[in-house]
Amino acid sequence: MIEEILPPGVRSAEAFDDLTPAPLFPEEAALMAGRRQRRRAQFATARACARRTLAELGLPPAPLLPGAGGAPQWPDGIVGSITHCDGYRAAVAARRTDVAALGIDAEPAGPLPRGVLGLIASTTERTALERLGAEAPGVCWDRLLFSAKESVYKAWYPATGRWLGFTEAEVHLSPTGTFTADLHPVTTPPPDATLRFAGRWLVRGDLVVTFAARSGGA
Numbered sequence: 479m480i481e482e483i484l485p486p487g488v489r490s491a492e493a494f495d496d497l498t499p500a501p502l503f504p505e506e507a508a509l510m511a512g513r514r515q516r517r518r519a520q521f522a523t524a525r526a527c528a529r530r531t532l533a534e535l536g537l538p539p540a541p542l543l544p545g546a547g548g549a550p551q552w553p554d555g556i557v558g559s560i561t562h563c564d565g566y567r568a569a570v571a572a573r574r575t576d577v578a579a580l581g582i583d584a585e586p587a588g589p590l591p592r593g594v595l596g597l598i599a600s601t602t603e604r605t606a607l608e609r610l611g612a613e614a615p616g617v618c619w620d621r622l623l624f625s626a627k628e629s630v631y632k633a634w635y636p637a638t639g640r641w642l643g644f645t646e647a648e649v650h651l652s653p654t655g656t657f658t659a660d661l662h663p664v665t666t667p668p669p670d671a672t673l674r675f676a677g678r679w680l681v682r683g684d685l686v687v688t689f690a691a692r693s694g695g696a
């Protein structure tokens with residue numbers, strides 16, 4: 479499913495359950511010690527997905543450990559992203575020479591819990607959601623906005639090491655399945671930071687998936 483929204487050069491793997499045994503490296507297993515079974519299972523399945531993407535890029539299996547801020551530490555020269563939600567786990571990876579920064583997110587395809595939209599969306603974004611909702615009422619536009627912002631964050635953070643709040647990105651969703659994000663960080667960003675991301679979205683069955691990358695590719 480997620481491959482439908484990925485540009486050339488980005489490899490992906492996904493799973494809709496945790497039924498296939500997904501072995502962990504000892505360092506990864508140690509991280510999950512004492513965690514709930516559900517978390518261990520989704521972590522392991524997502525790691526298995528990540529290793530499949532890396533194999534497609536010609537890289538051997540290796541531990542994929544979290545670094546600063548929880549972002550996975552991908553092998554040198556690789557950018558990647560992981561997501562999991564009920565009924566879905568996925569990983570994507572690409573050579574940094576093909577894509578400078580990327581992120582993915584998956585969410586249940588339903589409205590955001592009451593009160594969340596007011597915390598994550600600007601007035602402009604809320605107005606746009608009302609228009610989109612009138613044009614295409616079957617799409618959970620508020621959840622899509624949330625997911626797009628999370629995928630942007632997952633692309634932004636590994637490149638900058640900086641937190642980014644939901645209201646520091648203005649996302650423009652298009653009914654054609656694309657979006658752009660213009661970032662307005664409240665603290666001065668690193669000089670080489672990208673402030674414009676572009677992405678794609680897909681709603682399929684019970685799931686929303688989004689992909690964001692530095693606008694203009696590598």
Ligand SMILES: CC(C)(COP(=O)(O)OP(=O)(O)OC[C@H]1O[C@@H](n2cnc3c(N)ncnc32)[C@H](O)[C@@H]1OP(=O)(O)O)[C@@H](O)C(=O)NCCC(=O)NCCS
Nearest residue numbers: 521547548549560561562627628631632635642643644647
């Ligand atoms: C980090 C965050 C984006 C994760 O999203 P989520 O919907 O809760 O969970 P998902 O399952 O989709 O993603 C979890 C995976 O994201 C990855 N991740 C975690 N922190 C990350 C970071 N700082 N940068 C990049 N990837 C990160 C990890 O791979 C994690 O899975 P793992 O722990 O099994 O390795 C979210 O919890 C968060 O903190 N959001 C607030 C910041 C934000 O989104 N701002 C919006 C700016 S426009």
